[in-house]
Amino acid sequence: MELTRFLRMQGFIVFDFAKEYGTALAKLAQWLGEGKLKRQETIIKGGVAASDEAFKQLFQGGNIGKYSAQRDALCCPETPDTANP
Secondary structure: OOOOOOOOOOOOOHHHHHHHHHHHHHHHHHHHHHOOOOOOEEEEOOHHHHHHHHHHHHHHOOOOOEEEEOOOOOOOOOOOOOOOO
């Protein structure tokens, strides 16, 4: 018995559609606002102290969607324009 495997990759080149970026961005923002698109993200809390573990998780598949770190006050104090009055 002979088994054969096939692989097919198909996609598109984003830069081929550069003229349509504005329209696409507006439409995506609209869909996100209407709840037609769901955003998933992983936010790492703990600032710089958690960066080692966060970096490991990045390569182990520990994140979902956008991966970002929440700053901590010791590392990145608020600037006057972002501070609460």
